[in-house]
Amino acid sequence: MSSSALNPQPAALGTWQAVIGLEIHAQLNTASKLFSGAATAYGAAPNRQAAALDVALPGTLPVPNRAARDKAIRFGLAIGARIAEQSIFARKNYFYPDLPKGYQISQYERPIVSDGRLPVRLDDGRVIEVAIQRAHLEEDAGKSLHDAFHAASGIDFNRAGVPLLEIVSAPVLHSAQEAVAYLRAVHTLVRWLGICDGNLQEGSFRCDANVSVRPAGSSVLGTRTEIKNVNSFRFVEKAIEYEIERQIRVLENGERVVQETRLYDAAHHRTRPLRGKEEAEDYRYFPDPDLPPIVVTAAEIEAIRATLSELPHARRRRYVETLGLPEADAAQLCADKATADYYEALCAARPGPAKPGADANPAGGREWAKLCANWVLGELAAALNAAELPIEATRVTAPALAGLLARLADGTISGRIAKEVFAAMWAGEGDAETIIAARGLAQISDDGALAAAIDAVLAEFPSQVQDYRRGNDKLLQFFVGQTMKRLRGQAHPQRLNALLREKLGSRAEGRGL
Amino acid sequence: MSIDHATVRRIARLARIAVAEAELPALADELGRVLALADALAAASDAHAVEPMAHPHAQALRWRDDVVSETDHADEWLALAPEARADLYVVPKVIE
Numbered sequence: 381m382s383s384s385a386l387n388p389q390p391a392a393l394g395t396w397q398a399v400i401g402l403e404i405h406a407q408l409n410t411a412s413k414l415f416s417g418a419a420t421a422y423g424a425a426p427n428r429q430a431a432a433l434d435v436a437l438p439g440t441l442p443v444p445n446r447a448a449r450d451k452a453i454r455f456g457l458a459i460g461a462r463i464a465e466q467s468i469f470a471r472k473n474y475f476y477p478d479l480p481k482g483y484q485i486s487q488y489e490r491p492i493v494s495d496g497r498l499p500v501r502l503d504d505g506r507v508i509e510v511a512i513q514r515a516h517l518e519e520d521a522g523k524s525l526h527d528a529f530h531a532a533s534g535i536d537f538n539r540a541g542v543p544l545l546e547i548v549s550a551p552v553l554h555s556a557q558e559a560v561a562y563l564r565a566v567h568t569l570v571r572w573l574g575i576c577d578g579n580l581q582e583g584s585f586r587c588d589a590n591v592s593v594r595p596a597g598s599s600v601l602g603t604r605t606e607i608k609n610v611n612s613f614r615f616v617e618k619a620i621e622y623e624i625e626r627q628i629r630v631l632e633n634g635e636r637v638v639q640e641t642r643l644y645d646a647a648h649h650r651t652r653p654l655r656g657k658e659e660a661e662d663y664r665y666f667p668d669p670d671l672p673p674i675v676v677t678a679a680e681i682e683a684i685r686a687t688l689s690e691l692p693h694a695r696r697r698r699y700v701e702t703l704g705l706p707e708a709d710a711a712q713l714c715a716d717k718a719t720a721d722y723y724e725a726l727c728a729a730r731p732g733p734a735k736p737g738a739d740a741n742p743a744g745g746r747e748w749a750k751l752c753a754n755w756v757l758g759e760l761a762a763a764l765n766a767a768e769l770p771i772e773a774t775r776v777t778a779p780a781l782a783g784l785l786a787r788l789a790d791g792t793i794s795g796r797i798a799k800e801v802f803a804a805m806w807a808g809e810g811d812a813e814t815i816i817a818a819r820g821l822a823q824i825s826d827d828g829a830l831a832a833a834i835d836a837v838l839a840e841f842p843s844q845v846q847d848y849r850r851g852n853d854k855l856l857q858f859f860v861g862q863t864m865k866r867l868r869g870q871a872h873p874q875r876l877n878a879l880l881r882e883k884l885g886s887r888a889e890g891r892g893l
Numbered sequence: 894m895s896i897d898h899a900t901v902r903r904i905a906r907l908a909r910i911a912v913a914e915a916e917l918p919a920l921a922d923e924l925g926r927v928l929a930l931a932d933a934l935a936a937a938s939d940a941h942a943v944e945p946m947a948h949p950h951a952q953a954l955r956w957r958d959d960v961v962s963e964t965d966h967a968d969e970w971l972a973l974a975p976e977a978r979a980d981l982y983v984v985p986k987v988i989e
Contacts (some may be wrong), residue, residue, distance in 0.1 A: 411959050417963045426979070426981050427971060427980050427982070428965050431966070443956075444956055444957070446959065447958070475907075475909050476987070524987060531986050532976075533986050535982040671954060672950065
């Protein structure tokens with residue numbers, strides 16, 4: 381998942397403790413904006429999706445989007461948070477050209493979601509519970525383009541008014557690795573809940589990190605800096621690591637950390653000051669007089685709760701406890717809902733045995749679960765990667781893959797042949813049965829056919845047979861190889877081994893050796 | 894509560910309002926009286942029993958469904974701006 385092994389903690393950290401809190405902005409995937417009926421689709425030509433309200437023309441009034449509220453509540457329920465029966469929108473006042481009203485509509489006192497927690501699995505398998513202080517609704521600002529013109533900036537208001545959920549963790553994270561694991565867990569959760577597409581490149585999932593350092597054992601928080609402008613998990617980790625080391629250096633030189641906003645510069649792997657906080661922090665929040673309080677009834681909350689499905693950490697635990705999967709497999713499968721759902725469908729789609737007389741349950745339920753996990757995380761993931769497809773667009777559906785794995789589990793084909801069949805299925809040549817039959821790939825486990833081939837091989841290599849009978853056991857593999865060759869690799873390996881031993885042994889007895 | 898001239902200057906700057914030095918004493922006095930009224934309310938013995946009021950009207954928000962209802966008026970809105978080029982609103986260079 382991450383590079384903790386590549387990024388050992390700095391030795392100096394021993395006497396210092398880092399304290400990190402994250403502010404995550406998740407763009408809620410509504411069709412229209414938080415307060416206007418303009419579209420939110422990414423990539424439109426500049427200003428084509430900015431309504432009169434979004435460019436702050438006089439006389440316009442905000443009308444809030446119910447779907448944005450419901451998605452915020454959905455998140456709150458998923459983290460076991462308190463959903464405010466009454467919360468309020470506030471104006472956050474600051475001056476910037478991409479904020480034409482002169483204020484951002486946000487929430488300050490009484491956010492819609494408060495006091496939640498999220499279990500976070502770390503790379504080493506430990507699970508920590510991260511306290512989430514609040515999650516509140518707010519509108520995004522427009523976008524400034526500084527390179528568009530000489531000596532002027534261009535403003536695009538398409539993003540202005542897009543609904544955001546700002547998710548604020550308590551300052552309870554103590555390393556860059558913990559912070560990134562938490563960030564990934566939130567990323568998984570918002571996509572799992574279907575409230576945010578989680579696209580980092582397009583800016584629909586962004587993160588600011590508040591970082592401070594204090595002497596180990598102290599309970600007083602040190603002066604913090606805020607890192608902005610990080611748009612990948614790797615950069616968040618590197619930026620926090622850099623900032624922790626920088627602050628330790630500052631403190632060990634007897635200087636003081638200045639409270640400020642810093643930008644991460646990925647090209648040079650460092651952070652640099654953006655602006656002093658004192659003045660920018662003075663947002664003069666007050667309740668927005670244009671917007672009465674947000675009232676949510678208990679019935680509305682329960683209706684949303686009823687639509688929640690099993691959450692990622694619960695699903696992960698079930699895979700480990702009930703299906704017996706290794707932790708790492710379960711975590712990988714549950715990294716996104718589409719993969720977990722595919723896996724679920726694959727496990728459930730196990731068809732009955734094809735051959736009469738075959739064991740109805742050749743592999744136990746847990747073995748089947750593990751086989752399915754191996755294929756989803758192995759062959760299927762590799763094929764999706766190579767084709768640059770999301771699992772939703774897979775060319776081999778769960779029932780189709782189940783058909784293949786069933787033939788592997790019952791010994792009709794070997795693991796190597798299964799990969800060949802999978803490649804053919806991916807290429808659209810049909811289902812597993814069709815391909816196995818058309819290419820004659822079924823393993824020969826019929827004793828008569830095997831015995832005939834073995835007899836021919838033993839007749840062909842009499843001196844090797846003698847050597848074997850004199851005690852050169854290693855020659856068994858030679859006979860296996862020769863027989864396989866004769867049967868074009870399709871012999872059922874266990875059956876072949878057993879028959880070979882039987883024949884080599886029985887003849888020996890027959891000759892009285 | 895009294896307000897000094899430096900505070901008035903700072904508030905004016907945050908609000909992007911040009912205030913002449915000569916206006917500072919009068920503004921400081923007016924703002925000080927507004928705050929005195931707030932102090933008087935805060936000091937009232939029974940004020941703490943009252944729920945903070947978010948809005949003067951006892952009403953809840955009206956919600957709209959998540960539907961795109963806006964049509965493209967970009968050309969009209971851009972025409973209102975002091976300067977627009979390439980479908981962008983143009984402002985003096987802002988660099989952080």
